[in-house]
Amino acid sequence: MFLLVGIVIILLIGAVLTYNNLVGSRNAVENAFGTIDVMLKKRYDLLPNLVEVTKTYMKHESDIFTKLADLRARANTANSTDEKVAIENQISSTVKGLMVSVENYPDLKASEQFTMLQRSWNETEEQISAARRAYNAAVTAYNNAVDKFPSNIFAGIFNFKRKEVFVIAEAERQNVSAKALFNS
Amino acid sequence: MHSITDFKSFYETALQSNLAELETSRKTIAGKIKLYGLIGIGIGLAFMAFKISAWPLILAGVGLFFFYQYHAKQYRHSYKTKIVAAIAQAHGLSYNHLACISRADYDRSKIFTTRPDRYWGDDLLTGTVDKTGIRFSELHTQYRSGGKNKSYHTIFRGIFFIADFNKHFIGETFVLPDVSENVFGSTLGGFFQKMNMMRPQLIKLEDVVFEKNFAIYSTDQVEARYILSPALMQRILNLKKKFNTQVALSFIGSHVYIAITINKNLFEAPWLFSTADNYNQLEEFHTYLMRFVEIVEILDLNTRIWTKE
Numbered sequence: 001m002f003l004l005v006g007i008v009i010i011l012l013i014g015a016v017l018t019y020n021n022l023v024g025s026r027n028a029v030e031n032a033f034g035t036i037d038v039m040l041k042k043r044y045d046l047l048p049n050l051v052e053v054t055k056t057y058m059k060h061e062s063d064i065f066t067k068l069a070d071l072r073a074r075a076n077t078a079n080s081t082d083e084k085v086a087i088e089n090q091i092s093s094t095v096k097g098l099m100v101s102v103e104n105y106p107d108l109k110a111s112e113q114f115t116m117l118q119r120s121w122n123e124t125e126e127q128i129s130a131a132r133r134a135y136n137a138a139v140t141a142y143n144n145a146v147d148k149f150p151s152n153i154f155a156g157i158f159n160f161k162r163k164e165v166f167v168i169a170e171a172e173r174q175n176v177s178a179k180a181l182f183n184s
Numbered sequence: 185m186h187s188i189t190d191f192k193s194f195y196e197t198a199l200q201s202n203l204a205e206l207e208t209s210r211k212t213i214a215g216k217i218k219l220y221g222l223i224g225i226g227i228g229l230a231f232m233a234f235k236i237s238a239w240p241l242i243l244a245g246v247g248l249f250f251f252y253q254y255h256a257k258q259y260r261h262s263y264k265t266k267i268v269a270a271i272a273q274a275h276g277l278s279y280n281h282l283a284c285i286s287r288a289d290y291d292r293s294k295i296f297t298t299r300p301d302r303y304w305g306d307d308l309l310t311g312t313v314d315k316t317g318i319r320f321s322e323l324h325t326q327y328r329s330g331g332k333n334k335s336y337h338t339i340f341r342g343i344f345f346i347a348d349f350n351k352h353f354i355g356e357t358f359v360l361p362d363v364s365e366n367v368f369g370s371t372l373g374g375f376f377q378k379m380n381m382m383r384p385q386l387i388k389l390e391d392v393v394f395e396k397n398f399a400i401y402s403t404d405q406v407e408a409r410y411i412l413s414p415a416l417m418q419r420i421l422n423l424k425k426k427f428n429t430q431v432a433l434s435f436i437g438s439h440v441y442i443a444i445t446i447n448k449n450l451f452e453a454p455w456l457f458s459t460a461d462n463y464n465q466l467e468e469f470h471t472y473l474m475r476f477v478e479i480v481e482i483l484d485l486n487t488r489i490w491t492k493e
Contacts, residue, residue, distance in 0.1 A: 035406050116491075123351075123490045130409035137388050137405070 018151045022160050025142040029163060032135040039131045040088055043124040047072055047091070050117050054098065057108035064098050085166075095121065136165045191470045194274055195463065202266045203461040209262075210460050213255045217456075221248050256456050263453035263460060268307075268469060275473045277311035281451070284308050284321040285344045293346075293441035294356065295432045297382040298339050300325035305344070307451045309473070313480040315488060320345040320476055322450060342429070342446035345476060349411075349440045350485050352492050355403035357411050358383060359420060359433040362399045391417045397424060411435050419483050426475065426482065438492070442479065 051065055058064075071091050078084045099118065108114050143162050146155040154160070225248075228241025264281040272279035284305030290296075305323035312318070323344040326336040364376040378386050383401040387408045394417040402408035412420075423442075424431045430445040451469055454462050480486060 032405070039406075119489060119491045126351075126413065126490065127406070127410050130413075131406045133390065133409045134405045137390070141388070 014150075015154070019154050019158070022142075022145050022151055022154060022158070025138070025145045026160065028138045029135070029142045032131070032138040036128065036131040036135055039124060039128045040084075043091075043121070043128060044072070044075065046117070046120055046124060047095075050095070050098075050121065053111070053113050053117055054102070054108060057105045057111075058101065061098070061101055064094060064101070067094055068098075092125070132166045139163045139165045186474065188467065188470075191467060194271075195466060198270055198274070199267060199466065200461070202270065206259075206262060206266060206460045210259060210456065213259065214457050217248070217252055217255065220251065224248055252456070259456055260453045264307075264451070267453075267460075267466070268451050271466065271469055272309055272473060275311070275470075275477050276313070277309045277473070277477070280308045280310075281306055285319065285323055285346065289346060289441075290323065290325070290344065292436060293344075293434045293443070294436065295358065295360070295434045295441060295443050296325070296339050298327050300339055301328040302326040302336060309476070311477075313477055314486045315493075316348050316350070316480045316485040318345065318347045318477070318480060340443055340445065343444045343450070343476065345442040345444060345479060347440050347442075347480060347483075347485055349435060349438055350488055350492060351411060351490050352438065353407050353411055353435060355407045356384065357387075357400070357402040357404075357408045357435040359398045359400055359412070359435075361430045361432055362395075362397055364399070387412075389417065390414075394418075394421060397421065416483065423479065423482050426478075440483070440485070 047068065051068060054061075055065060068091070071087055071094065075084065075087045075091070078087055099121075102109050102114070145151050146160050146162055224244030225241065228244045231237050231240040261281075264279075268281065269279040285308065287303055290300075290303070303323075303325050305321050308319065308321040310317075310319040320343055322342070324341045325339040327339055328334055328336055362373070362377075364373040368376060374386075377399050380386070380399075380401070384403045385401060385405065387400040387402050387405060389395055389400060389409070389412060391414065398420075400408060400412065420431075420433065427444050427446075432443045434441045450472055454460060454465060
């Protein structure tokens with residue numbers, strides 16, 4: 001009788017721990033996603049400054065600026081995560097293109113204000129990529145909990161579903177081709 | 185000065201004259217010690233032989249010992265200030281053979297959690313490589329085990345290296361040799377890593393080779409990844425490969441602290457009774473210094489494309 005009670009108690013404790021682990025790792029994923037949002041916001045705030053500084057020098061690149069303004073407006077209204085990510089990826093590659101064309105404007109390149117902005121931009125880019133990696137690590141830990149025995153039983157019962165990791169968009173995977181950017 | 189041929193020509197132009205001078209004074213002292221030794225021990229033995237007293241021999245031994253100690257110290261001092269300092273200067277470093285990385289810096293790094301009961305070191309080297317300030321020295325720390333037979337155990341012995349880091353950060357991140365995963369395998373070892381109460385959160389990074397070599401802890405999941413970019417992980421692995429020994433790092437307060445285990449006393453003068461002009465040994469000093477200065481290059485600390493100047 002005591003043995004039976006003991007076994008039940010141990011099983012119960014095990015169940016509670018497994019369930020809590022699942023919830024904990026799901027929350028970690030949400031938290032990590034929140035961090036990406038914060039980093040993206042930081043970069044988003046830099047954008048108007050960058051445009052302001054470069055615009056006066058780069059009279060011939062109005063295409064890029066229109067595109068950036070358009071993207072910024074769209075980012076504001078984007079609802080779904082996928083859409084958000086897609087727009088942010090586009091912002092990334094457009095600004096990368098902008099940085100490449102700066103090579104043609106020695107005055108701008110030498111300007112202290114621009115150098116500082118470029119550094120801040122690099123920093124936020126690096127932080128965003130760090131936040132993405134942190135998110136992916138959290139998702140991997142969560143997915144492991146969902147898939148592995150015995151927690152997969154609870155994941156099934158309480159409807160914990162696998163989450164997708166961030167993948168870099170096809171366009172970003174390719175190196176920025178300066179020529180293609182100038183032609184566009 | 186990067187190659188061995190460079191060093192050879194430096195040795196010929198800048199070191200050899202100083203070495204020759206040092207060698208002359210060394211020979212004089214070594215000769216004196218031998219002469220006094222012979223006389224002292226001879227007289228002492230004579231007293232013994234005639235069964236007068238053992239005291240003269242003992243006194244001669246003690247006197248000789250202190251005489252040797254005094255001159256050996258002088259010799260070491262001039263060897264270090266003339267020869268080692270010149271090599272350090274050729275690498276753009278200033279050298280102080282009596283100083284070491286301070287206890288405060290050692291504690292700030294938090295690489296070792298055991299409080300040392302003995303702390304000593306020498307051969308402090310400081311300098312700036314392009315934009316990056318560096319300083320490093322030999323260090324040896326020990327703790328005393330309690331109980332009946334108290335004995336000292338080494339916590340760390342080797343080179344303790346501190347450099348400015350090229351990115352801003354506010355938290356604390358540790359890259360430590362992965363002891364538990366090597367001993368217990370990845371599952372159980374990972375469990376022990378997680379349970380380490382002395383450290384902040386365990387960070388799981390995506391680089392498998394890096395994870396096999398190191399256990400990473402940090403106060404901030406994102407910041408740890410901001411510091412440990414994929415490129416830097418590769419570079420830290422290269423660093424470990426280069427030194428082929430245990431390497432531990434911490435990133436705290438805009439500095440990177442690196443503890444490189446080396447079980448050898450570096451930058452020491454040869455024995456008083458052998459030649460001062462030992463080219464192989466000098467070349468070894470040069471190679472070690474080059475490797476330490478190269479850390480800046482290997483970890484790419486001069487790349488300042490972020491907001492930190």
